[in-house]
Amino acid sequence: QRHSLCKSSSPPSLARAAPTVARMGPRPWLAALLPLIGAQTPAPTTGHECPPPTTLDCAAGLRPSRFVAPSPTGGLRPDCPGAARFLRPDPLTGAVVEVCASHPNGTQVEPRALPVRDCGEARIGGLAAYQNHVYYASGSGVRRITGNQDIEIAGAVGEIVIRGANFGEDLEYLEIRAKHCKSLIRISSEELRCRTGDPSWVGPRASPLDRNCIVVKTTRGGIGGSTEPWASRYREAELGDHAPPAIFDVSVELSYALRTRAVAVDSDGDVFASSLGSEDVFGGIIKTTETDVSVFLRDAPRILGLLFVADDKCGLLYYADASRRLIGRRSACKAGKAGDAHETIIVKNVDEPRGLSLDPSSPNHLYAASSNDIIRIDLESGKTDIVIRGQAHDAPDGILVLPLAEHAQLRGDRSLRLLWLDANRVSVRAATTAGTRARTLKTPPEALRFPRALALGSDGRLLVGEWLGRIWSLSQSMRDGELLRPDASTAAAAGVRAAVENEELRRSRLQPALYTLLKV
Numbered sequence: 001q002r003h004s005l006c007k008s009s010s011p012p013s014l015a016r017a018a019p020t021v022a023r024m025g026p027r028p029w030l031a032a033l034l035p036l037i038g039a040q041t042p043a044p045t046t047g048h049e050c051p052p053p054t055t056l057d058c059a060a061g062l063r064p065s066r067f068v069a070p071s072p073t074g075g076l077r078p079d080c081p082g083a084a085r086f087l088r089p090d091p092l093t094g095a096v097v098e099v100c101a102s103h104p105n106g107t108q109v110e111p112r113a114l115p116v117r118d119c120g121e122a123r124i125g126g127l128a129a130y131q132n133h134v135y136y137a138s139g140s141g142v143r144r145i146t147g148n149q150d151i152e153i154a155g156a157v158g159e160i161v162i163r164g165a166n167f168g169e170d171l172e173y174l175e176i177r178a179k180h181c182k183s184l185i186r187i188s189s190e191e192l193r194c195r196t197g198d199p200s201w202v203g204p205r206a207s208p209l210d211r212n213c214i215v216v217k218t219t220r221g222g223i224g225g226s227t228e229p230w231a232s233r234y235r236e237a238e239l240g241d242h243a244p245p246a247i248f249d250v251s252v253e254l255s256y257a258l259r260t261r262a263v264a265v266d267s268d269g270d271v272f273a274s275s276l277g278s279e280d281v282f283g284g285i286i287k288t289t290e291t292d293v294s295v296f297l298r299d300a301p302r303i304l305g306l307l308f309v310a311d312d313k314c315g316l317l318y319y320a321d322a323s324r325r326l327i328g329r330r331s332a333c334k335a336g337k338a339g340d341a342h343e344t345i346i347v348k349n350v351d352e353p354r355g356l357s358l359d360p361s362s363p364n365h366l367y368a369a370s371s372n373d374i375i376r377i378d379l380e381s382g383k384t385d386i387v388i389r390g391q392a393h394d395a396p397d398g399i400l401v402l403p404l405a406e407h408a409q410l411r412g413d414r415s416l417r418l419l420w421l422d423a424n425r426v427s428v429r430a431a432t433t434a435g436t437r438a439r440t441l442k443t444p445p446e447a448l449r450f451p452r453a454l455a456l457g458s459d460g461r462l463l464v465g466e467w468l469g470r471i472w473s474l475s476q477s478m479r480d481g482e483l484l485r486p487d488a489s490t491a492a493a494a495g496v497r498a499a500v501e502n503e504e505l506r507r508s509r510l511q512p513a514l515y516t517l518l519k520v
């Protein structure tokens with residue numbers, strides 16, 4: 001019986017030992033959590049995926065003029081005779097204003113505005129050349145023409161802040177909606193900042209953005225994404241420095257659209273562009289290196305002209321500030337605010353300053369368009385002279401002073417080196433630097449339509465930008481021309497262009513522009 005008792009007592013003894021062995025292994029609750037923790041990175045844990053991007057197609061959004069009521073039909077007046085119709089651009093909004101003088105004595109019926117798209121429609125207000133590149137202000141951004149390519153390099157200005165963990169110094173990239181951030185700044189292991197000019201990321205046309213839209217990669221931790229903080233802490237305890245990056249939160253701290261007007265390029269190819277400010281539109285100057293877009297000058301909503309002048313340091317940036325009625329200057333390395341200590345005022349009380357150009361053969365003389373006139377400022381003495389006194393209908397804008405011909409003397413110079421554009425004329429105007437011998441040069445291959453931007457290309461040819469979208473490369477003799485940017489516009493703008501060509505060229509242009517819209 002004893003033997004049988006021993007045999008019968010063995011199973012209960014083994015059964016009691018089993019829990020002892022189990023207590024020596026991993027705790028059940030931790031074992032159950034490990035698979036869950038492993039799934040936290042980089043899989044999203046917010047219960048939804050990245051929001052789908054909104055469309056950037058702007059054909060449906062039409063922008064009317066702020067000055068006049070829109071056309072009921074969206075087109076030209078059928079009851080307005082061609083000889084009495086005037087078409088004027090509204091550069092603040094991009095609309096085109098139609099004025100109909102219905103009576104021989106000049107009485108005007110109520111003007112109407114022809115709307116165009118909110119975006120994608122070029123309103124060229126500034127040009128600059130660097131090597132084989134041509135940069136231009138398209139109205140909604142900054143674009144670059146190189147060969148047959150026409151690329152937007154900045155369509156907004158903004159900064160995206162990403163907070164999380166394990167953003168090590170071995171950071172490789174940050175990806176937003178499968179596109180790499182070109183200007184990534186590591187603040188700490190818990191914060192990253194992405195500066196961008198992508199209108200799909202920042203600005204009023206940007207798509208909804210949350211942490212599920214972002215992926216980060218480090219060399220040691222690999223790829224990481226949206227993660228809950230508690231899961232990231234367990235991952236850090238498990239893997240240490242090899243824990244993958246974790247994204248907890250994303251926010252947009254700076255987000256503005258652009259309404260670009262003037263452009264300048266420095267010696268390194270960095271681009272400065274002014275933007276006419278309004279509610280959700282940045283007002284001031286941005287700087288872009290094509291990989292980085294940043295704010296250079298704040299609180300300057302109506303800068304209509306820019307000029308970069310190289311020196312032995314960073315270079316100097318001149319700007320025509322129409323809102324403060326002055327022409328200012330600051331170091332190209334000193335970003336800041338309008339009116340701060342880094343600003344030097346060149347001249348005050350200038351009405352509607354616009355295009356700027358320095359005489360390369362007499363660097364102390366700065367030329368600028370002002371209201372109807374062209375003025376010359378002596379940078380040493382501060383003296384200002386009117387070299388071209390315009391009429392009421394004149395609207396000078398882009399200005400360019402060419403260098404003296406080889407072996408030519410500055411004293412007694414009578415060459416037509418001062419060139420400028422008038423938005424009411426079909427060709428380039430020219431005069432001596434003293435303002436004498438003023439004349440209109442030979443019309444290019446096609447008549448210019450509201451020309452506003454003028455620059456000298458690296459090949460010595462003239463670059464001319466029209467407010468309604470075309471860009472020309474013209475020989476200085478005007479004997480030949482090449483269209484760098486053709487007509488590509490909405491039906492409304494195309495109709496305006498056709499009317500301009502068929503009607504404006506058949507009558508005198510010696511009539512004042514409505515509300516002087518061409519001067520802003």
